[in-house]
Amino acid sequence: DQQVKQNSPSLSVQEGRISILNCDYTNSMFDYFLWYKKYPAEGPTFLISISSIKDKNEDGRFTVFLNKSAKHLSLHIVPSQPGDSAVYFCAASAMIYNQGGKLIFGQGTELSVKP
């Protein structure tokens, strides 16, 4: 039972354009969401997060949108750069677990930004 789903295994965009990565979740108890970026042979690197009390959070070129009614979040990267090429993971946690907030991850989307 996949509680967090990233339905696109890969995405290719042109440098300078917008990259949009999508994530769906099923557990309505999730109240904290994160995006991580992963390069080969490295651990996931934190990018941006959003609490369920917000619907948007922005940090430089990265913006995360949360649509609670649709149980959907997305990561926008504008403008996309070749260095953004990596695997992006969506993750969710729930305060109700009350045990430090273990993360439930999606399967990842591999982003390729072409020069």
Add this chain to the structure above:
Amino acid sequence: GAGVSQSPRYKVAKRGQDVALRCDPISGHVSLFWYQQALGQGPEFLTYFQNEAQLDKSGLPSDRFFAERPEGSVSTLKIQRTQQEDSAVYLCASSPTRRADTQYFGPGTRLTVL
């Protein structure tokens, strides 16, 4: 270095061997997590420590897996009698608080069981 470190980075074991994987979290971080990442998948939760207390071990796949954090800092994940299906990357993460918060990951240990 201020980040999470893990050792060894790579481990090859023969089936049936015991292995021990080490995690050094960010200094002062209260929470420590272990995840298992199979090829082409996202990380999956194994176990969680708050200081030295193991509060959640619901993700450990079998009783061959054991984790400890005796002094609330360094943690060790031990796998006894390794099987081929244990081959994966084992990731450690730490977090500064006791609640849902940003987790900072180490580089992982890639375990290959032959």
